[in-house]
Amino acid sequence: MDARTVVVVGGGISGLAAAHALVSGVNPPRVVLLESSPRLGGKLAGDVLEGVPVDLGAESVLARRPEGVELIRAVGLGDDLVHPATTSAGLWVGDRIRAIPPTVMGVPVDPAATVDVLGEEAAARVAEEKTLPEPALTEDVAIGRYVAERMGPAVTNKLIDPLLGGVYAGRADEISLAAAVPELYAKLKTAPSLLAATAELRVTSQRRASDGKPVFAGIRGGVNRLIQALETDLSSRGVEIRRSTTVRKISRTPAGYFLETGPVPAPDTVFADAVVVATPASPAARMLAGLVPTASTELGAIDYASMAIVTLAVRKSDWPEAAAGSGFLVPSDEGRTIKAATYSHAKWEWSSEAGGELAVLRCSVGRLGEEYVLQRSDEDLAALATADLRKAVGLDAPVVGSLVTRWGGGLPQYAVGHLDRVDRVEKAVAEHDGLAVCGAAYRGVGIAACVASGSRAATRVRAHLDALATMGS
Numbered sequence: 001m002d003a004r005t006v007v008v009v010g011g012g013i014s015g016l017a018a019a020h021a022l023v024s025g026v027n028p029p030r031v032v033l034l035e036s037s038p039r040l041g042g043k044l045a046g047d048v049l050e051g052v053p054v055d056l057g058a059e060s061v062l063a064r065r066p067e068g069v070e071l072i073r074a075v076g077l078g079d080d081l082v083h084p085a086t087t088s089a090g091l092w093v094g095d096r097i098r099a100i101p102p103t104v105m106g107v108p109v110d111p112a113a114t115v116d117v118l119g120e121e122a123a124a125r126v127a128e129e130k131t132l133p134e135p136a137l138t139e140d141v142a143i144g145r146y147v148a149e150r151m152g153p154a155v156t157n158k159l160i161d162p163l164l165g166g167v168y169a170g171r172a173d174e175i176s177l178a179a180a181v182p183e184l185y186a187k188l189k190t191a192p193s194l195l196a197a198t199a200e201l202r203v204t205s206q207r208r209a210s211d212g213k214p215v216f217a218g219i220r221g222g223v224n225r226l227i228q229a230l231e232t233d234l235s236s237r238g239v240e241i242r243r244s245t246t247v248r249k250i251s252r253t254p255a256g257y258f259l260e261t262g263p264v265p266a267p268d269t270v271f272a273d274a275v276v277v278a279t280p281a282s283p284a285a286r287m288l289a290g291l292v293p294t295a296s297t298e299l300g301a302i303d304y305a306s307m308a309i310v311t312l313a314v315r316k317s318d319w320p321e322a323a324a325g326s327g328f329l330v331p332s333d334e335g336r337t338i339k340a341a342t343y344s345h346a347k348w349e350w351s352s353e354a355g356g357e358l359a360v361l362r363c364s365v366g367r368l369g370e371e372y373v374l375q376r377s378d379e380d381l382a383a384l385a386t387a388d389l390r391k392a393v394g395l396d397a398p399v400v401g402s403l404v405t406r407w408g409g410g411l412p413q414y415a416v417g418h419l420d421r422v423d424r425v426e427k428a429v430a431e432h433d434g435l436a437v438c439g440a441a442y443r444g445v446g447i448a449a450c451v452a453s454g455s456r457a458a459t460r461v462r463a464h465l466d467a468l469a470t471m472g473s
């Protein structure tokens with residue numbers, strides 16, 4: 001084993017993926033992973049509700065891009081890879097759950113198909129978009145505001161808000177089009193209209209779908225199992241994992257880096273030849289403040305949304321017929337507490353099997369700017385979610401068990417210009433040989449994007465170690 005040491009800061013999926021990539025090559029360095037909490041996994045976590053294993057945070061992995069699924073296989077969970085039995089979600093608008101018309105992240109493809117959700121008048125406005133001057137986008141815009149101007153506010157409120165909300169828990173009016181829907185942004189530079197752009201992208205996605213490959217994947221028993229499998233794999237390869245170790249400051253030494261950990265009155269230091277910072281933006285900003293002030297300031301400006309997941313167990317015999325498909329999304333302006341409901345037992349066969357007589361479902365509550373909702377007690381949140389389910393699908397039966405998981409600062413918000421900001425951060429960080437950043441704050445919040453980000457950071461750091469080895473030889 002190489003004598004060089006790489007310290008990875010943060011034991012969420014990004015940091016664990018970085019550590020995995022670092023020790024997977026030939027002649028791996030010594031890797032030490034420092035995680036501030038007593039638990040690894042960050043936004044991947046699991047528990048057991050009434051005997052049924054449940055994911056408390058992330059519950060599925062994008063399978064259209066390879067990185068997440070490849071890592072699942074690499075750590076020995078390939079046999080437990082599964083795909084959703086159904087992914088057809090509805091939209092709770094007005095008095096019932098409606099079908100989501102074809103869209104590209106909420107931006108309609110076919111005006112006629114939006115009538116049920118938007119109403120005749122708003123759907124007619126969507127159709128008129130074709131007659132507007134060409135988009136000819138030259139710079140990033142807020143997706144919700146931009147689409148509202150061209151297609152009317154109803155599209156943003158009833159379609160983009162719930163669909164984007166499901167990924168970012170943010171406001172469509174603030175989220176960057178370039179970062180959230182890059183392929184649509186690219187098309188709008190030359191497409192004659194927004195409708196023409198979404199129609200083209202829809203054809204591409206239908207062509208892709210015709211290969212029969214599933215878009216999403218999961219792991220039997222829950223995607224959080226990936227964390228335990230990674231820990232076992234990394235430990236067997238000699239990675240040293242230190243929990244309850246918060247990094248407060250990273251500084252440069254002539255030979256590498258010093259990381260300050262431990263309580264302020266009794267700091268401890270860890271030396272590293274190279275460092276991967278894989279924490280959310282605010283702790284990364286704090287630890288890099290002295291070393292890379294430009295990156296620190298940029299990172300400090302990234303906002304985060306907080307939310308809670310309310311997981312409920314009910315008897316299958318009480319399951320209402322109206323609750324079909326994998327669940328439903330709820331536009332913010334409908335005035336409900338829940339923002340989405342996922343019927344885990346319908347989506348994942350393993351969940352239904354494990355549940356026996358019980359069906360498990362999860363509701364998400366809270367979004368950017370709605371932190372006050374999360375101040376309510378667990379009992380209140382479970383009661384509010386249950387009341388919404390009663391109104392939405394007629395679930396009118398006692399809940400057998402519930403779990404409320406709060407995710408303070410759960411999801412980074414990609415504001416307009418986010419990708420330029422990330423370029424500036426990466427450029428400033430790259431001026432320090434052997435330093436790299438990765439995680440959900442940068443180029444994608446999903447698990448697959450985080451794994452990719454961790455691998456990229458590992459590649460950068462490995463290149464530095466290789467250069468050191470060449471100089472030393």
Ligand SMILES: Cc1cc2nc3c(=O)[nH]c(=O)nc-3n(C[C@H](O)[C@H](O)[C@H](O)COP(=O)(O)OP(=O)(O)OC[C@H]3O[C@@H](n4cnc5c(N)ncnc54)[C@H](O)[C@@H]3O)c2cc1C
Pocket residue numbers: 009010011012013014015034035036037039040041042043044056057058059060061062245246247248278279280283287307309407410411438439440441445446447448450
């Ligand atoms: C409720 C919820 C549901 C989601 N559902 C999905 C889904 O179904 N599919 C999907 O693909 N994505 C989903 N996501 C998004 C995805 O789970 C996250 O974006 C991703 O897991 C983030 O991984 P990360 O490693 O970048 O960050 P984190 O998971 O935040 O990990 C960062 C780690 O760094 C540690 N840390 C922080 N500060 C320090 C410090 N100073 N020193 C040392 N360690 C530190 C933290 O304790 C944490 O363990 C969901 C997110 C949430 C919140």
